[in-house]
Amino acid sequence: MLLTILKEPDPRLRVKAKPIEAVTDEIRQLMEDMLETMYHDEGIGLAATQVGSDKRVIVIDLNSGTEEAPEVFYMANPEILWHSEEKSTLKEGCLSVPETRADITRPAHIKVRYLDRDNQAQEIEADGLLATCIQHEVDHLNGVLFIDYLSRLKQEMIHKKLKKLKKFHAL
Ligand SMILES: [Zn+2]
Incomplete structure (x- = not known):
């Protein structure tokens, strides 16, 4: 079932999600x-917060929108156990912040623990785009958007643009 993706500045994007007890059929x-x-929206990652759920759940497939076979990560209660001092900067976008991209600097390597689709505990190390994507999605679960890392001036410009987009879509 297709869900509705909340768009900035929806206050529900700022709600901190709660840990789940177990990965059940409902989850x-x-x-x-x-x-x-x-x-459907050709994203590579999505957090439950973005569809108005307060569960700590994210899904990721870096091959989304390509010819490559799907490589899906289902993560419940993702927890970043360790991150490197080394940083990497990648251009990020977000299905909740339409038509906006920005360079964001984050730790280059991380170790993450989570429950998979079968309720099994997993621990993986990630770098590159996967590391960035996991951190971006875990931020969502904490009510944080990638644009929060930008200067106040840039954030104001983005909000002005989003307001205009909203008017346009309302027609
Ligand atoms: Zn996002």
């Missing part, structure tokens, strides 16, 4: 709906 259904919604 698996949420994961599948989120994945379908993410593919």
Whole structure:
């Protein structure tokens, strides 16, 4: 089922999500709906916060929108256990912040623990785009958007643009 993606400045994007007790059928259904919604909008990651759920759940597929076979990460209660001092800067976008991209600097390597789709605990190390994507999605679960890292001036410009876009879409 396609879900509705909340758009900035929706206050629900600022809600801190709560840990789940276990990955149940209900959570698996949420994961599948989120994945379908993410593919529909050609994103590579989506957090439950973006569809108005307060569960700590994210889905990621870096091959979304390509010819490559899907490589899906289902993560419940993702926890970043370690991050490197080394940073990397990548251009980020977000399905909740339309038509906006910006260079964001984050730790280059991370170690993350989570529950997978089968409620099994997993621990992986990630770098490159996967590391950036996981950090971006975990931020969502904490009510943080990538544009929060930009200067106040840049944030104001983005909000002005989003307001205009909203008016346009209302027609
Ligand atoms: Zn996002």
